Amino acid sequence: MSAPLVLPSHFQQTDAWRPTRYLSPPQPPPVDPTFAREQEIAQQRLNAEGRAVRKVKPRRTVDFNGELSKMLLLKKVRPSTGYLPYLRPAPPYIIDLLPPKAYVDNPTTSVCTKFVHTSTNKVRCPVNVVAWTPEGRRLLTGSQSGEFTLWNGLTFNFETILQAHDTAVRAFAWSHSGGYLISSDTNGNIKYFQSNMNNLAVWQGHREAVRGVSFSPDDSRFATGADDSVIKLWSFEEMREERVLTGHGWDVKCVDWHPTKGLIVSGSKDNSVKFWDPRTATCLSTLHQHKNTVQSCLWNPSGDFVATASRDQTIRVFDIRVMKEIQIFKGHKKEVCSLAWHPIHHELLASGGSEGAIYHWLVESPNPIAQLDEAHDSNVWTLAWHPLGHILCSGSNDHTTRFWCRDRPGEETTVMGEKPPVAGQESTEEQDDFVPGFNYQAQGGIGAQNGGFDQDGPGGAYGSAGQVSWTNGAPNGVDDFIPGLGGRTEAALEAAKSERAPLPSQEDMQINPHFAPRDGGYGPRGGGGPGYGRDGGYGGRDGHRDGGYRGRDGGYGGQDGGYREGRGRGRGRGRGRWNN
Structure with a gap:
C-alpha cells in the first residue's frame, strides 16, 4: 500500500478554497422607502392620542388686492367711461372680476352666497356682534363671554383675543374716522377703545344691558339704547350725558343715527319704531306696523331708507322722504334677528333669522334674490359687510363666525347658495x-x-x-x-x-x-x-x-x-x- 501524497506547504496554501462572495452574514432585504414612510406616519398617528394629524394644505382666501389693481388699471386704459370687461363663465376669467364698486348698476353681482370659512374660538360661546375694522383688514367679534376676537380679513385665521368686558358684549360701533371703538355690555357699562384695542375709559351708562350704540355723523356724540327703556345721548370727548330720550314703553332693542343728518331711529320691545330729534330730545314720529318686538333697525348708507326687523318674521323698509312704508319682506320662517345694508349697493339688504338662514333682498322686489337656508345651526345674531362689499360675515348663537363671498366666474351658482359643512364634519384641518x-x-x-x-x-x-x-x-x-x-x-x-x-x-x-x-x-x-x-x-x-x-x-x-x-x-x- 502506497503512502499518501503529501504536497509542500506552499502548494497547500495556494490551492486552498476561499469564498469570494457573500462574505458578510445574511441580512434582511432592504426596507421599501414608501413602506417605511407609511409605518412612520402610522406610528405618529398612534402616538397622537386621538388628535388629528393636520393636513398641510393652503387656506382658502379671498384677496381683493388683485381686483382693486385691475380696476385702477382699467381707469387708465379703458376705451370709454362705462367700459367693463365681459365676465365669461370660465375660471380663467377670474382675473377680470372687479370689486362691487365697479358694478354700481348691477347689485346682484354683490350677493354673497358662497361659503368661505368658519372661524371658532377655542372657548366656544355665542357671537353677539361682529364688525369689520374701518380699513377692512380684520374682523372684530364680541362674544357672550365678554371677549373681543380679531380675525384676519384675507385668510380668516385667528389673530388675537382679549377680555374686554366682564359680561356679554351686546353692541359696539366704530367711529366714522376709524380711530375709536365704543362697546357696551349686559351690565350697562360703556367702554372706549383705540384702534389697537387699548382701553381708554369705562363707566356705567345704563342700569341694564345696552343693546345699541351709534355715532353721530361728525363723531362728536353717540347714542345708546338699553333695556331700561331709555335712549341716551353722550358727548364723546367729555363722556357726559347730554340728553335722555324717553317714550318707549319697554326695552329699547336697537338704535341708529342717520349717516348725514340729525335724526335717530329706535326699535323697542313695545313693537314700535320711533324717530327722534337729538337737538330737542323729542319724538318726531312713531310707527306701529310691526306686531312683535323690533329686533333691529338700520339706515341704509344713503340715508333714504330705514329697515326694521321684528319677531313677527317680517322686514319693513320705510322711505323717510315720504314717511311711508315702501316694502315688506316676508320669507323667514322664524323671527328676524339682524340686518345689514350693502356699503356700495344701497338697495341691497341682508337679513339673518332665528332658524339660521340668511336672505338677500332688493328694495324693489318683495321676494329674496338669494337665500342660505342652512347658513347656521341657530340664531344669526349679527351681520356685517366688508367695506368693499365683496364679503359678508355672520355671527351666530351656534358659536361660529362664518364668511361668505361672491360667486366667481365658472363656478356653479344657485339661488339657494352653498351649504356650509355640518357641525362636527368640517375638514380634518380643524378637527x-x-x-x-x-x-x-x-x-x-x-x-x-x-x-x-x-x-x-x-x-x-x-x-x-x-x-x-x-x-x-x-x-x-x-x-x-x-x-x-x-x-x-x-x-x-x-x-x-x-x-x-x-x-x-x-x-x-x-x-x-x-x-x-x-x-x-x-x-x-x-x-x-x-x-x-x-x-x-x-x-x-x-x-x-x-x-x-x-x-x-x-x-x-x-x-x-x-x-x-x-x-x-x-x-x-x-x-x-x-x-x-
Whole structure:
C-alpha cells in the first residue's frame, strides 16, 4: 500500500478554497422607502392620542388686492367711461372680476352666497356682534363671554383675543374716522377703545344691558339704547350725558343715527319704531306696523331708507322722504334677528333669522334674490359687510363666525347658495377630536363631543372621546355593526356571525348569574367585563356590579363605568346579563 501524497506547504496554501462572495452574514432585504414612510406616519398617528394629524394644505382666501389693481388699471386704459370687461363663465376669467364698486348698476353681482370659512374660538360661546375694522383688514367679534376676537380679513385665521368686558358684549360701533371703538355690555357699562384695542375709559351708562350704540355723523356724540327703556345721548370727548330720550314703553332693542343728518331711529320691545330729534330730545314720529318686538333697525348708507326687523318674521323698509312704508319682506320662517345694508349697493339688504338662514333682498322686489337656508345651526345674531362689499360675515348663537363671498366666474351658482359643512364634519384641518388614521370620531359616550352639561368640547366634565380600533371598516369585537355605514359587506357580516363566542353553559350561568366574559369588550385597554344594562346600555368594567346600573340610561360607560349617565372615556362591552 502506497503512502499518501503529501504536497509542500506552499502548494497547500495556494490551492486552498476561499469564498469570494457573500462574505458578510445574511441580512434582511432592504426596507421599501414608501413602506417605511407609511409605518412612520402610522406610528405618529398612534402616538397622537386621538388628535388629528393636520393636513398641510393652503387656506382658502379671498384677496381683493388683485381686483382693486385691475380696476385702477382699467381707469387708465379703458376705451370709454362705462367700459367693463365681459365676465365669461370660465375660471380663467377670474382675473377680470372687479370689486362691487365697479358694478354700481348691477347689485346682484354683490350677493354673497358662497361659503368661505368658519372661524371658532377655542372657548366656544355665542357671537353677539361682529364688525369689520374701518380699513377692512380684520374682523372684530364680541362674544357672550365678554371677549373681543380679531380675525384676519384675507385668510380668516385667528389673530388675537382679549377680555374686554366682564359680561356679554351686546353692541359696539366704530367711529366714522376709524380711530375709536365704543362697546357696551349686559351690565350697562360703556367702554372706549383705540384702534389697537387699548382701553381708554369705562363707566356705567345704563342700569341694564345696552343693546345699541351709534355715532353721530361728525363723531362728536353717540347714542345708546338699553333695556331700561331709555335712549341716551353722550358727548364723546367729555363722556357726559347730554340728553335722555324717553317714550318707549319697554326695552329699547336697537338704535341708529342717520349717516348725514340729525335724526335717530329706535326699535323697542313695545313693537314700535320711533324717530327722534337729538337737538330737542323729542319724538318726531312713531310707527306701529310691526306686531312683535323690533329686533333691529338700520339706515341704509344713503340715508333714504330705514329697515326694521321684528319677531313677527317680517322686514319693513320705510322711505323717510315720504314717511311711508315702501316694502315688506316676508320669507323667514322664524323671527328676524339682524340686518345689514350693502356699503356700495344701497338697495341691497341682508337679513339673518332665528332658524339660521340668511336672505338677500332688493328694495324693489318683495321676494329674496338669494337665500342660505342652512347658513347656521341657530340664531344669526349679527351681520356685517366688508367695506368693499365683496364679503359678508355672520355671527351666530351656534358659536361660529362664518364668511361668505361672491360667486366667481365658472363656478356653479344657485339661488339657494352653498351649504356650509355640518357641525362636527368640517375638514380634518380643524378637527382635534377624532381617531387619527381612520377618519372616524370616537364617541366615548355623551362626553365625547359634549363632555359636560355646559361644555361643548371634548374633555368636558364627564370625560372625552375614547379610542376605537377598526378592522375591515368596523370596530373590533362588534358583531352588530350597521351595514352601509362602515363599509362592511354582507360576506363580512356572515363571517363575523360564525366567529361569535359560544354562549355560556347552564352550569356557569347558575354558578355566576352575572356572567360576563373578560374578552368581550373593546376600548382603550381591551375592554373589561361589563354586562348589558336594563335598557340596552353598556356598563363599566365591573360588569355584574355596575354594568346594569350605569348603563340604565342607554349611554356607554368607560373603563371605570363613568358617571351615572355613562359619560366616560372609551366603551366597555361584554355579554353579561343583569338580573332584576
